[in-house]
Amino acid sequence: MSSGSVGIRDVAREAGVSVTTVSHVLNDVPFARVSPETREKVRTTAARLGYGPNRLARALRSRRSGVLGLAIEDVATTPHAGRIILGAEQAARARGYALMVVNIPAQAEADAGPQPALKSSPEPGQHATDPIQAGVESLLARQVDGILYAAGHRRVLQPSATPGKVPAVLLDAVAPDRSLPAVVADEYGGAAAAVEALLAAGHTRIGLLTTAEENHSTRQRARGFRDALQRAGLNGASATGEAASPDASGGYAAARRILAAANPPSALFCCSDSLAMGAYRAAAELGLSIPGNLSVVGFGDEELLAANLHPGLTTVAVPHSEMGAWAANRLIDELESAAAEAGPTPPTGGPDPVRLGCRLVTRGSVGLPDTGKRQP
Amino acid sequence: MSSGSVGIRDVAREAGVSVTTVSHVLNDVPFARVSPETREKVRTTAARLGYGPNRLARALRSRRSGVLGLAIEDVATTPHAGRIILGAEQAARARGYALMVVNIPAQAEADAGPQPALKSSPEPGQHATDPIQAGVESLLARQVDGILYAAGHRRVLQPSATPGKVPAVLLDAVAPDRSLPAVVADEYGGAAAAVEALLAAGHTRIGLLTTAEENHSTRQRARGFRDALQRAGLNGASATGEAASPDASGGYAAARRILAAANPPSALFCCSDSLAMGAYRAAAELGLSIPGNLSVVGFGDEELLAANLHPGLTTVAVPHSEMGAWAANRLIDELESAAAEAGPTPPTGGPDPVRLGCRLVTRGSVGLPDTGKRQP
DNA sequence: CTGAAAGCGCTTACAG
DNA sequence: CTGAAAGCGCTTACAG
Incomplete structure (x- = not known):
């Protein structure tokens, strides 16, 4: 607490005006009539002295702390x-x-x-x-x-x-x-955008990786996913995996189940980047390359995860x-x-x-659907 | 800004004392002599009225904003x-x-x-x-x-x-x-602790994964690593990889180089969790299981990475x-x-x-040195 | 043991 | 167009 100890009074004295005038000028008080010359003089003097208002005093008087x-x-x-x-x-x-x-x-x-x-x-x-x-x-x-x-x-x-x-x-x-008043992220729309990117790449069998324990976020994301599929004329996820824990190991187990099924999806929409990380491991163990054999989209854009995965995870950023x-x-x-x-x-x-709005961050985990010819 | 609008004056009036006394009692002013009864009365009254001091006024007067x-x-x-x-x-x-x-x-x-x-x-x-x-x-x-x-x-x-x-x-x-005055993390000591955990597990060939572009942190960590090895009678890292970029892909390339060499280390000390994540991928590609064939220690304890890796990354937490x-x-x-x-x-x-001090967080990436019998 | 009074540095009616 | 004065809600010498 100091602010230099030069107060409005010093400015007033130095400029040869009253503190009222200084206050009026420096605060641009609407109805204050002050001549341009006086204004100028006050401004110059304040600047020269390095005056800065004591916000505490101002707050106390004006009842607004800022x-x-x-x-x-x-x-x-x-x-x-x-x-x-x-x-x-x-x-x-x-x-x-x-x-x-x-x-x-x-x-x-x-x-x-x-x-x-x-x-x-x-x-x-x-x-x-x-x-x-x-x-x-x-x-x-x-x-x-x-x-x-x-x-x-x-x-x-x-x-x-x-x-x-x-x-x-x-x-x-x-x-x-x-x-x-409240502000939230459009997670529903973000999920839809992710699905649309997958659809645009040609995927029609898209799996959903979510958590067993629902919360508002995962619900919105899953809904956005399903509605987007429906709008595209596809009914529902071709497979849904519910992770027992909301982390990579939960995602891994759920992704293994999905991918081991007959006619597995060619793409996975994951309700979080952690789940997606688990899906990467599942894919690796099954010999599926990303995005060659499997496309993956995450949610959250946790840079530490998404950018460090290989290939980089395409995911939805929350603003x-x-x-x-x-x-x-x-x-x-x-x-x-x-x-x-x-x-x-x-x-x-x-x-x-x-x-x-949530923005889709494109990295490298989305490709064309696997044509069936699996890389060795 | 409001605080309820009950002021010290209200308390004083209600308690039948002066504002001075109220201030003295409520602030426990050292040299103020006030009878226990008065003190009690002031305290009770203040509590009853829900009095809370206006910090702005206090700050302005006492020249300390808190x-x-x-x-x-x-x-x-x-x-x-x-x-x-x-x-x-x-x-x-x-x-x-x-x-x-x-x-x-x-x-x-x-x-x-x-x-x-x-x-x-x-x-x-x-x-x-x-x-x-x-x-x-x-x-x-x-x-x-x-x-x-x-x-x-x-x-x-x-x-x-x-x-x-x-x-x-x-x-x-x-x-x-x-x-x-300044406070920093003992990154040197943290690195030493990591190495000691590796030594305790029986490792003698320990590689260092660091970044090509040095900064104070990586320097301290590398020094802690080297000195700990030296104290154990081992001279220097059995291999050092310098990552071109301070992320997983940099760590991956550097780890590949280290692990591909003849007589590669059985453990890797990584100057960051991101680098360690790259080392995991290198190990996987080379068919090395962690911690069966390779032990890894990271630095930073970024939970999003360390806990989501498989196995969980043993790493040094910065306090x-x-x-x-x-x-x-x-x-x-x-x-x-x-x-x-x-x-x-x-x-x-x-x-x-x-x-x-930095604390070693043990997860699952450190094991005994590989005996040479590599798992199929 | 207690209180009257000054004052922290501003803003704000109000008067001229 | 400008200024003297009150007052925001406290703390702090100071007097008694």
Whole structure:
């Protein structure tokens, strides 16, 4: 904390005007009438002295801290967290806001039943015992202007209270009553795009590799897959493997089952890159080369996996950075429209969550369907 | 920004005391003499009203924001960033501090030559063009009490100025003149531990897989490897492969070269998990099973890779979370000792960077040396 | 043991 | 077109 200790008063004295005028000029206050010469003089003086406003003082007086709180689940274990932070921070900074981050321990998926709550305090003055609340409260106690809540796994979230509190935007989650703006990835569309790439390459027997334990993501991906097939006049997957565990070893076992069947698929759509990695091993053991004998598409674009596999895995990228940026911008829009008294919530991002498109990243795992002549 | 709008004045009125007394009690001001009854009354009243201090007001008055700035390079692309943030945020929160995060674009490695600068402003009042400066300045403008600077890749950093500015702690980097406290991972020791595990399993011909383009990390890892061998009475790697690219395909080609040589090593120490992934593929193509015919150890413990490989990769974990926590605690120590007028810098973490130990994570890629009877 | 008062550095009605 | 003054909600000497 220092900022150089040159204050608005120094600028005023040096420029021979009042602090009011300095404040008006430097903040471009709309209705302030100041002569161009005075404006110039103030600006020059401020620059010469290296003046920067004390944001704390400004925040205290104006009741706006210019800080966004980001509550992010499992920052350490999900590889997406970094991209979300990047997108949110850059967007916020571009608009003059800063980002305060707290980690929230990941919650179990809970599409039904008791919901994790995005509320601020159980009883006023009590310390929160719920880690979600503790995190959000610590943000609120810091006078953030609004909160970005990024769920580790997409799911329904209950903001059972934000009463009299700050605005919030959900990221990779939706409020059960749709009461909060939310942004999610269009995983359904991403899956469809992956299938279409496979169809375009000529595949008609396409298998699905998913996880036995469903969650919102795998459901959307599997649905996108099935609907795309249907649109192409193909009914359903030619084989479906459900991995017992959502990792490469689960994918391996499930892929072995699929590929060992009679008339196996010539391509595999995998609901995650980890599963796809398992499919690579299964293919190798069965003497199937990728993409010569088998095409594979993953989901997630985990670079560490996808780019390191051989051949590189063609997969669907989830736009985490864009989602972070969208959420930050949406929150700031709301804050600034509220400040401008222009009504509480602009129409953008109304009841339905905004879906941001997933992009297919083409590497080397998709080829033409195997003609039957298997390489030795 | 709201915090419920119940202020210290409300508590004072309700409890029938002055705001001074409330402040003294709630902050446990050392030299304040307040009767136990009054203390109790103030505490109860504050709790009942759900009072929480406005940190902005406190910060403005006390000139301490209670916020740590974390400038982190490449938050989106390095998988370590999340763990650093987690460690730093938790440690900070535990001591009543919050964490403000800015992303810094990664810099090229620069052990010599012009250094990236951790300074605050080129010319007062000018906008910084250097992205590092821009990030650090945006933190400083927010009145953070101190700065944590986390480099993406360990390297020497020049804090060519922090003049009159806040204290800083370096993470995964050192200042050229050792002027700033710093914490790094003991990669040298981690590599030695990996080698020792291989030696303990009985290996004597151990190859080294590293990258052609050296950086501080690979140098330390290779040195740790060589010195551990030497201590065991073995002179040097039985083979060294330098990967043209620091990824799996580079590791693959280099591993092929090593393993194709006459009298190849029975174990491979790889300077990264990506390289190790390439070694797996090389081994598979050569008909070598892991760990039956070849043992492999990686470095980094990238779970997405290490746990998904088959067999699971035994590898060295870098304590990023602990480093984040250490750095935050070190910074807070400095802030609080400065506040207590107890001299500027406590002896902890003096000129030399503190090295935090790397842990060997055992999965399934290390076994006994191949006896020569190769599986069919 | 307790309180009245100044002041952190700004912004914001308000007066002229 | 410009400025004097109040006040955001605290902490901190200081007085009693």
